[in-house]
């Protein structure tokens with residue numbers, strides 16, 4: 001039970017100031033660990049790389065309101 005690992009991301013639109021946090025978690029045991037599906041974001045259209053070595057990575061996000069690329073920070 002519980003999380004083995006997690007990836008946290010913060011997305012910020014530098015035009016309108018919208019910001020949103022998101023997380024994917026790895027669950028299970030060392031024998032059967034799997035990553036949760038990347039969540040949909042409310043304020044941003046997100047593009048995930050789910051084949052990444054260390055779990056899903058948020059590769060880019062676009063502000064739904066402004067239609068421009070937002071800044072993605074991994075925590």
Ligand SMILES: [Zn+2]
Nearest residue numbers: 013016063066
């Ligand atoms: Zn925006």
